[in-house]
Amino acid sequence: MLIQTSEAFDAWTKNWSSPAPTTYQGSDELAFQRWFKFKEAFSPALVRSVVDGQKKRPEHILDCCGGSGTTGVVAQFMGIESTLIEVNPFLADLIESKLANYQHVDLPSEAARVIRRAHQYKVDLAALRKRLPPTFIEPGVNERWLFSKNVAKTIESYRLAISECSDETIKRLFTTALASILIPASNVRIDGKGRRYRSNWEARNITSENVREAFLGAVGNMIEDIYRHARVERAKYNLLRGDAREQIQHIKSEVSLAIFSPPYPNSFDYTDIYNVELWMLGYFSVAADNTALRHSTLRSHVQCTWDSLGDALPSKTLTRTLEKLDDVRNTLWNRRLPEMVRSYFGDMQTLLRESSLKLSREGQIAMVVGNSSYANVLIDVPAILCELAHDMGLRTVSSKSARAMRSSIQQGSADKTLAESLVILARY
Numbered sequence: 218m219l220i221q222t223s224e225a226f227d228a229w230t231k232n233w234s235s236p237a238p239t240t241y242q243g244s245d246e247l248a249f250q251r252w253f254k255f256k257e258a259f260s261p262a263l264v265r266s267v268v269d270g271q272k273k274r275p276e277h278i279l280d281c282c283g284g285s286g287t288t289g290v291v292a293q294f295m296g297i298e299s300t301l302i303e304v305n306p307f308l309a310d311l312i313e314s315k316l317a318n319y320q321h322v323d324l325p326s327e328a329a330r331v332i333r334r335a336h337q338y339k340v341d342l343a344a345l346r347k348r349l350p351p352t353f354i355e356p357g358v359n360e361r362w363l364f365s366k367n368v369a370k371t372i373e374s375y376r377l378a379i380s381e382c383s384d385e386t387i388k389r390l391f392t393t394a395l396a397s398i399l400i401p402a403s404n405v406r407i408d409g410k411g412r413r414y415r416s417n418w419e420a421r422n423i424t425s426e427n428v429r430e431a432f433l434g435a436v437g438n439m440i441e442d443i444y445r446h447a448r449v450e451r452a453k454y455n456l457l458r459g460d461a462r463e464q465i466q467h468i469k470s471e472v473s474l475a476i477f478s479p480p481y482p483n484s485f486d487y488t489d490i491y492n493v494e495l496w497m498l499g500y501f502s503v504a505a506d507n508t509a510l511r512h513s514t515l516r517s518h519v520q521c522t523w524d525s526l527g528d529a530l531p532s533k534t535l536t537r538t539l540e541k542l543d544d545v546r547n548t549l550w551n552r553r554l555p556e557m558v559r560s561y562f563g564d565m566q567t568l569l570r571e572s573s574l575k576l577s578r579e580g581q582i583a584m585v586v587g588n589s590s591y592a593n594v595l596i597d598v599p600a601i602l603c604e605l606a607h608d609m610g611l612r613t614v615s616s617k618s619a620r621a622m623r624s625s626i627q628q629g630s631a632d633k634t635l636a637e638s639l640v641i642l643a644r645y
């Protein structure tokens with residue numbers, strides 16, 4: 218017998234509590250969410266509470282910044298159709314690995330076949346080096362490297378073995394398993410400022426055997442989660458791969474709730490943060506792939522320049538903020554930060570406008586957003602977004618502080634006082 222809706226959600230989150238609603242914290246314990254440590258995720262409990270706060274049960278939920286797929290997983294457990302959009306191809310595969318139906322597959326046998334094939338591969342190290350940036354494999358650059366030769370070869374043998382799976386669903390699932398072990402097997406860790414070498418990295422001795430065990434452990438967790446929740450009736454999901462600024466237009470059916478957490482205007486570059494996965498798993502093969510993804514990603518970073526800023530935006534708070542930023546431009550760590558902030562809100566205006574065009578009469582838009590600050594100039598993100606929203610015929614239902622962003626990776630460790638808010642908008 219199939220189970221559905223809140224009963225399934227409760228069974229999924231039983232014995233789990235969310236210490237911080239807008240972050241991944243605590244999700245290591247939770248089925249599906251534990252598959253990949255996506256630190257910028259919001260909590261399933263936050264999505265559920267927004268769904269429960271709707272006057273009418275939503276029939277179709279949109280998340281235009283899919284990330285690790287939290288919204289889609291919650292929607293499936295609640296029996297609601299979802300559409301997710303994600304620009305990063307690795308994250309899109311992560312999302313789809315969580316939402317796919319595995320009823321037709323014998324996962325343990327498939328895993329055994331991948332492991333057997335991986336053992337048989339003789340990886341060509343020279344070819345692998347050619348495919349990856351020079352910093353990736355020992356001896357690296359300036360005597361630093363991400364992976365020892367043996368670890369890199371073992372990971373590649375798994376990648377090649379996975380690439381031979383004939384079923385795309387299985388390929389994605391095992392790719393997610395391999396993705397989840399990359400950073401732990403590397404000499405770096407990722408924090409809000411990007412990639413950093415671990416303090417004792419020279420002394421670490423990760424072996425090929427460690428890689429194999431970690432892969433097996435990751436696959437084991439996935440199989441356990443899938444089988445444990447196999448009785449949940451899977452609601453329909455749609456995944457749009459690409460830039461949300463364009464992809465939203467392709468949504469065919471009306472949306473009853475749009476919920477998302479966009480990047481924050483904090484110069485955090487998502488393409489950099491997932492660079493190890495994107496290269497090691499073969500999503501990137503030349504540097505131009507990296508540049509192209511940066512250009513399709515919302516403009517919340519200063520890693521690339523953009524041609525035009527477009528017209529002035531209808532927000533007094535933004536205008537004042539940009540004037541203040543311009544006054545302190547010479548003291549900013551990057552002189553292009555004012556343009557980044559301006560572009561960021563241009564992109565947010567596009568997402569709001571496109572989402573509102575898809576929204577049903579009673580539908581709402583819920584956003585988790587965070588403030589930023591440069592040279593003591595506060596970027597009051599909820600205030601600016603509400604002004605932009607009002608200009609396009611939306612009203613603010615509520616804008617409340619979700620918490621101070623103490624441990625959110627989106628905020629890095631720079632400023633522990635910046636607010637993070639849940640903003641809810643609706644049509645007049």
Ligand SMILES: C[S@@+](CC[C@H](N)C(=O)[O-])C[C@H]1O[C@@H](n2cnc3c(N)ncnc32)[C@H](O)[C@@H]1O
Nearest residue numbers: 257258259282284285286287304460461514515
């Ligand atoms: C804060 S994360 C979302 C986390 C998500 N709520 C979760 O729980 O996993 C923001 C996401 O927006 C994605 N993103 C950035 N620019 C995008 C664009 N132009 N189109 C679609 N997604 C984009 C990033 O790749 C990132 O995964």
